[in-house]
Amino acid sequence: FIMKTRIQVLSVEHKSGRSKTGNDYNMHVCQCIVHGVDDDGNEHLQIGELVLPKGHDTVKPGMYDGEFGISVGQDKRIGGRLLQLSPVKGAAASVSSSAKP
Secondary structure (H helix, E strand, O other): OOEEEEEEEEEEEEEEEEOOOOOEEEEEEEEEEEEEEOOOOOEEEEEEEEEOOOOOOOOOOEEEEEEEEEEEOOOOOEEEEEEEEEEOOOHHHHHHHHOOO
16 A cells, blocks of 8 residues: 655755664655645645655655555554655646645
């Protein structure tokens, strides 16, 4: 099962270091706005962070379609996991048109 969601990336930060367990980490964290639609057809915005999967292509600020899959974590909780962000063609026009009243 794959779910698609429109995501606006505002910024991307590279983080690396060593965890408390002694393992090295290297990741890219995106500050994002998730553009969703509720059951009544009204736009619903949520703000959050998105960690890119290892080996993901470079991401710059802009509009993307995010593809998510289902994963089960070490704590046995079922959740979403980013598979791929794909740039939205003509996104600059759609962002500015959505800002109009």
